[in-house]
Amino acid sequence: MNQYPRPPVRESWTASISADLFLRVLNITLLHPFVAWIIPLCFRAEHQEFNTKPMIISIAWASFVTMLAIANRFSHKIAYGMHREVNLSDEVIVITGGASGLGLLIAEVYGMRGATVAVLDVAELENTDVRGVTYYKCDVRDKAEIARVAGEIERDLGPPTILINNAAEVVGKKLLDMDMEEVEKSLTTNLLGYFYTIKTFLPGMIRSEDGATIVNVSSVIGHLGAAQLADYAAAKAGVTALHKSLAAELQEHPGIKMILVTPGQLSTPLFSGVKTPNSFFAPVVEPIEVAREIIKAIDLGISDHIGTPLYARWVDWYNVLPVGLQKIARRLSGIDKGMTTFVGRRGTELSEKNGHPM
Known part of the structure; x- marks a missing residue:
């Protein structure tokens, strides 16, 4: 070694x-x-x-x-619709999966700007020196745990006004190589956890006189699907459908703003080892770029659909193509071969322990 x-x-x-x-x-x-x-x-x-x-x-x-x-x-x-007024000194921001990656970036920015931030994650905070951020150990797959932590947040920080659903899990195996526990864990983390947090926090948000914002982080894979991502793609497609359906239901509450985020491959440990097949048309997205767009939309008090890089904003047109062209596009893009080099967050941690940073 x-x-x-x-x-x-x-x-x-x-x-x-x-x-x-x-x-x-x-x-x-x-x-x-x-x-x-x-x-x-x-x-x-x-x-x-x-x-x-x-x-x-x-x-x-x-x-x-x-x-x-x-x-x-x-x-x-x-x-x-119209925007809502956002005053960071009055906002209480809840971020799931905020102990690292994209969620931690957003938490750090808002913490430094004086907002009140609560991070929910099963892992410990990667940066324990970040100010303005309170960490709550919470598994979003557990409804009772979310309810308990929600009560603690309201007692310690106040009623949440911004919810950022960001928690994610990637198994990275072919469907037949996964056991059902892995499938259930993935679907619960990537989809049902979003239902649980929204059901928990939304009633209080509706009661807020100054409005509220819900951010749901989905993925372009939810539109396209990809080999070795059957569970992840199914969950993210569900997140997109959940977001659009909930936005339709909340039209009678114009103060609730909805932001859907569908990024391409992020350069986070979650997708460590995955190689983008085409860095020109499908570049790996830096988390800071996505965080900047999310923060901008939240600060403006608007609803929005954030897709990055460029192809993520036009991916819906893929389904308009004839099926033959869709097949050719998949082969040329290499989307179904990207996960062959996947190691994920655990692989990165093991590599670093052995003195081989990814």
Whole structure:
């Protein structure tokens, strides 16, 4: 056994280039209304007349981009309604699976910003120095345990106003290689746990005069499915369906905001060892990117659907393709081979103990 850890593998500078990078650049340049209008202003500064070809094209483009931005804003308001006022000093945030990864990032940010945060997890906090965060040992698969912890949170911190369902479990085996205990544990953690927490905390949220926010972290795999992820994909598809159905039921409570998150592969220990088949079209997503979008939506007091990277926002169109093209797309993407190198959180912990960090 080698007692010295291996140096980190250096990736090529091209590894950071992706379709999402190009889109981000476009969104702050040619596709941004303010920037688009600067172009005809520059032409005008050169004393070009309004009837010249460059001026006509640039004004038409700026007008088109502006109308798209306005239409997108109206579409969002029609779909999700008005925002609610969010005052972090009055908010009590509950995060399941918040001891590490994405959940811990969100907890740390809100804790540093002065919000009251309760983290529910079976594992201990990876960062015990984070301020403003109270840890409660809780297994989201246990209804009685959730009820007990909910009472403690209300007694210690106050009634929760923001619930972030983030707890997750990945088995990473073929269906025939899993025993039923693993299947039940996965489905309970990834799906039923969301039902349990919502049923527990939602009544108090509805009673809140200032409204509340529920964030459900699903996955793009819930739309696509993938080999060795039958349990996980089924649960995440259920989370997406639960979110949409609950949002329909809560229309009579406009103060309750609903945020659905469907990310691609995250660079967290949960999916350690999984190799993305195409880093350009399907790059691995850093948790900080998803956390930033979730925090932005919560702070704005809006309902939203957050999908990242780019393909995660357009994945619904996959089901529109003819079945033959769907098959070809799966083969080209390599989605059904990504889990062949999976080691997961436990594999990462064992590797680190043996002096071989992943």
